[in-house]
Amino acid sequence: MTIIAAADGSALGNPGPAGWAWYVDENTWAAGGWKHGTNNIGELTAVLELFTATAHVDDDLLVLCDSQYVINSVTKWMPGWKRKGWRKGDGKPVLNLELMKELDAAIAGRRYRFEWIKGHAGHPLNEAADERARGAAEAYQRGTAVPSGPGYPGAASADPAKAAPAARAEPAATPVRPSAQPTLFEDAAPAAESVDVTVRLTADEHARIERRARAQGLSVEEALRGLI
The missing domain is CATH 3.30.420.10 (Ribonuclease H-like superfamily/Ribonuclease H)
Known part of the structure; x- marks a missing residue:
């Protein structure tokens, strides 16, 4: 076929x-x-x-x-x-x-x-x-939502990183603590406790995330943050 x-x-x-x-x-x-x-x-x-x-x-x-x-x-x-x-x-x-x-x-x-x-x-x-x-x-x-389409049947495309940025609410600004830099997955809510998380990716996994991020005008960190 x-x-x-x-x-x-x-x-x-x-x-x-x-x-x-x-x-x-x-x-x-x-x-x-x-x-x-x-x-x-x-x-x-x-x-x-x-x-x-x-x-x-x-x-x-x-x-x-x-x-x-x-x-x-x-x-x-x-x-x-x-x-x-x-x-x-x-x-x-x-x-x-x-x-x-x-x-x-x-x-x-x-x-x-x-x-x-x-x-x-x-x-x-x-x-x-x-x-x-x-x-x-x-x-x-x-600056409106981007029609992203249904994709291909069976493809692993139904994840938040593929969604158009305009279709999601803008995250609240994360305050910078004077004692440390914000972590990758830091919660934007001022009252939430921050947790440091380390994510290990293979080269192929990183390339896929990077490609998806670039396709939607996001940084790799923003794309990863969207997955949670």
Whole structure:
């Protein structure tokens, strides 16, 4: 069986409020974004999130993408970049390096194919992904809730760190005690007793949290705090 999905990004002003989205059908799609980003970051993140969301299924994946930059990065340039220590032919570092490394890890062992689709040309899946990516960017521009979508069936995506920041109440400001810095999970209520907590994560776990945090415009600490 082959999953057919479109992935797209959007940036208002490029850079500016930005969004990403992937789309299979009305019941299977996801979107997110940032207060400030570029179109290329949105395009790369859309593909990365699609691979991540479908990592638990053993199906082929056909990615419809209107970005030659993304397609060439994954299918042509990445092997050479890796051989050169993630540097381009001119010796300069690869742009969007962390995203490229995450994509490289996400596609490992997967059966996939990219197909270039001309943007804004009426392709139904591409138009649906573009609409949702732009909708996420516009939501960040307005400061409103970001429609994040239902995700992929069976994917581990129903956690607070995936929720759009605007959809959650802003946490109260945490007072800084003169005797110590606030801890990672410090309760914002002035009367609550503070507890120091140490969390050990594997490199893969940290990368997933970092990616989810970046996709929603949060710090890693804010994303972890949202999990409790």
